[in-house]
Amino acid sequence: MDNEGNRSAAAGAQIPARLRAVGPGWHPLLERLHAQLTVDMPGYRVTDVTEKLGGLRIHVTAGEQAVPEKVSTLVAASVAEAAATCEFCGAVGRPRSRNDAPGGWIKTVCDTCHADWSAHKILIVRGDVLRRPV
Structure with missing residues (x-):
């Protein structure tokens, strides 16, 4: 849907x-x-x-x-x-783009999740965090 x-x-x-x-x-x-x-x-x-x-x-x-x-x-x-809570894990976070590059998709993330999200290792699907296989 x-x-x-x-x-x-x-x-x-x-x-x-x-x-x-x-x-x-x-x-x-x-x-x-x-x-x-x-x-x-x-x-x-x-x-x-x-x-x-x-x-x-x-x-x-x-x-x-x-x-x-x-x-x-x-x-x-x-x-x-x-706005101060990581959407992935609930830790303290802040709005950031992937790799802190200008423009692009912005999510509120902590430092740990930011690294994984920037590397396309994690994503949110239907309310859950999915980890991509490496």
């Missing part, structure tokens, strides 16, 4: 149904966000959870109602935390 199909199939889902959209290093922070959101807005829905330009993107909706400011603040805090 393509990305559009994945998005429409999971449209209106809560975060646990969307964890496979990002790497496992971000799963714990998304699970914490889900726990917080279910307290403040039990019926919340996400229309998108994705990685873009090395950052976490989360779009939360409350249906016809406005999203409470507290929920927006919680989402913003998770996005900020992800």
Whole structure:
């Protein structure tokens, strides 16, 4: 199924149904966000959870109602935390391109995962880290 199909199939889902959209290093922070959101807005829905330009993107909706400011603040805090968390392993990281070359694909990675990602040894597929055979 393509990305559009994945998005429409999971449209209106809560975060646990969307964890496979990002790497496992971000799963714990998304699970914490889900726990917080279910307290403040039990019926919340996400229309998108994705990685873009090395950052976490989360779009939360409350249906016809406005999203409470507290929920927006919680989402913003998770996005900020992800910007300093390796998407592969969850260690402290920062947005970087492969080999730190200008331009190109950017992911938030720690130094160890950056070396493997730059060498095309690891990649994220459906929420899991896959290691390519050497």
